[in-house]
Amino acid sequence: MHDTSPSLPRIAVLGGTGFIGRAICATLAERGHGLLAIARKEPAVQLPGDFARLDLTVDPPADLAALLVEHRIDVVVNAAGGMWGLTDEQMFGANVGMVARLLEALGTMAEAPRLVHLGTVHEYGLCPIGVSLDEDSVPRPSMVYGQLKLRATELIADAVREDGLDAVVLRLGNVVGAGQPSHSLLGVMAGKLAEARSAGTVAELALAPLTAQRDFVDLQDSVEAIIAALAPVPAPPVLNVGLGRASSARELVELLIEESGVPTNITEVPAPAGTGPETEWQQLDITAIKQSLVWKPERTLREAVAALWAAEATARG
Numbered sequence: 001m002h003d004t005s006p007s008l009p010r011i012a013v014l015g016g017t018g019f020i021g022r023a024i025c026a027t028l029a030e031r032g033h034g035l036l037a038i039a040r041k042e043p044a045v046q047l048p049g050d051f052a053r054l055d056l057t058v059d060p061p062a063d064l065a066a067l068l069v070e071h072r073i074d075v076v077v078n079a080a081g082g083m084w085g086l087t088d089e090q091m092f093g094a095n096v097g098m099v100a101r102l103l104e105a106l107g108t109m110a111e112a113p114r115l116v117h118l119g120t121v122h123e124y125g126l127c128p129i130g131v132s133l134d135e136d137s138v139p140r141p142s143m144v145y146g147q148l149k150l151r152a153t154e155l156i157a158d159a160v161r162e163d164g165l166d167a168v169v170l171r172l173g174n175v176v177g178a179g180q181p182s183h184s185l186l187g188v189m190a191g192k193l194a195e196a197r198s199a200g201t202v203a204e205l206a207l208a209p210l211t212a213q214r215d216f217v218d219l220q221d222s223v224e225a226i227i228a229a230l231a232p233v234p235a236p237p238v239l240n241v242g243l244g245r246a247s248s249a250r251e252l253v254e255l256l257i258e259e260s261g262v263p264t265n266i267t268e269v270p271a272p273a274g275t276g277p278e279t280e281w282q283q284l285d286i287t288a289i290k291q292s293l294v295w296k297p298e299r300t301l302r303e304a305v306a307a308l309w310a311a312e313a314t315a316r317g
Contacts, residue, residue: 004033004034004035004049005032008031008032008033008034009033009074009075009230009231010034010036010071010072010073011028011034011036011073011074011075011076011077011230012035012036012037012038012067012068012071012075012113013025013028013036013037013038013077013079014038014039014056014076014077014078014079014080014098014102015039015078015080015081016037016038016039016043016047016051016079017039017041017043017047018039018079018080019175019180019181019219020079020118020172020175020219020222020223021037021039021079021080022043023177023179023219023220023222024077024079024223024226024227025037025047025048026048027220027223027224027227028048028049028227029048029049031227034049034071034072035048035049036050036052036073037049037051037052038051038054038064038067039051039053039054039080040054040055040057041053052067054067056097056098056101056102057093057094057097057101059101061104061105062105064102064105065106065108065109068105068109069109073113074113074114075113075115075116075230076106076113076114076115077116077118077226077230078099078102078115078117078118080094080098081094081095081098081118081149082094083145084183084184085183088144091144091145091148095145095148095149095151095152096148096151099117100155102115103155103156103159103165106159106165107159107163107165112165112166114166114168114230114232115156115166115167115168116167116168116170116229116230117156117168117169117170118169118172119150119152119169119170119171119172119238120145120146120149120172121172121173121174121214121215121240121242121282121284122143122146122149123141123149123150123153124137124139124141124146124282125139125140125141125143125146126280126281127281127282129213129281130281130283131281131283132284133240133282133284133285134284134287135171135236135240135285135288153169153238156169157238166232167237168229168235168236168237168238168239169237169239170225170226170229170238170239170240170241170289171239171241171284172217172222172241173215173216173217173240173242173243173282173284174215174217175217175218175219175222176216176217176218176219176301176305176308177219177220177222177307177308177311178307178308178311180308180312185210185249185252185253186252186253186256186305189205189253189257190256190260190308190309190312191312192204192205193256193260193262193264193309194260194312194313195316196262196263197260197262197313197316198316202263202264202265203257203262203263203265204264204265204267205253205257205264205265205266205267206266206267206269207250207253207266207267207268207269208268208270209268210249210253211248211249211250211280212248212249213247213248213280213281213282214247214248214280214282215242215243215244215245215246215247215284216242216243216247216304217241217242217243217297217304218243218299218301218303218304218307219307220299220307221241221297221298221299221304224295224298225241225289225293228293228294228295229293233292233293235292236288239288239289239293240284240286240288241284241286241295242283242286242297243284243297243301244283244284244297245283246281246282246283247301251301252305255301255302255305256308259302259305259309260309260313
């Protein structure tokens with residue numbers, strides 16, 4: 001059990017059982033924050049602080065508002081959402097519908113908590129190779145997930161402008177760390193490596209060139225940025241959170257293989273037509289968050305991948 005400090009803000013984490021949500025809860029509890037995790041399902045492993053089951057895609061916004069008042073919440077961190085394994089309709093409910101209900105709940109409260117909403121680099125879409133995306137870059141999302149997350153950001157911006165909501169959107173890069181979703185590329189690769197290690201066999205990985213360049217960022221660094229955003233300091237309404245450097249997915253997979261120490265055979269498979277670094281590039285400019293929240297990434301991609309592998313290996317025994 002973690003001791004809480006009455007001098008620290010009390011935090012509600014929506015999506016507290018998810019990949020990023022669990023890491024947020026763990027760090028906040030370690031630092032003494034009063035904590036309420038909210039999610040659709042009971043966690044398989046108990047979370048620190050209090051837990052409430054609520055599904056904002058269907059449950060009344062009044063239920064959320066009542067919970068926030070009951071637990072005297074000062075800041076809501078919205079780490080809820082969905083991408084992997086969802087239909088477009090389900091993604092709409094998880095990423096836009098629930099944000100609309102969240103804003104409705106906050107709008108009914110006499111003193112609404114501050115909102116820290118987790119957006120995504122995919123709201124920007126792709127850009128020419130070598131370009132860094134800053135917060136003034138015109139969003140041109142190329143995938144449904146990015147389009148829906150952008151719509152959620154726009155809903156929050158409207159609430160800030162029209163209703164005076166105290167909120168900030170953090171556009172996260174591609175987060176890497178312990179508990180990586182099993183449907184993601186690195187999650188799949190880690191699973192295959194762990195299976196081979198358990199069986200005492202050579203891992204067989206079929207890989208496309210994986211030349212897409214993305215801004216990957218360590219999970220714990222991302223959590224530190226979220227915690228830096230809890231205080232209502234003067235800052236732009238949208239802030240990028242990333243490493244500030246594009247890396248290829250292939251580089252991350254190779255780091256994972258090295259960290260695992262599992263003998264691996266790689267079979268090269270052709271890349272889909274029209275793909276490659278010239279058409280698949282994202283790199284975030286993180287100048288604004290460095291200046292306004294005094295945050296910068298401290299961990300390398302190797303450290304991020306090492307944490308991913310350590311958690312996967314431990315989970316597999």
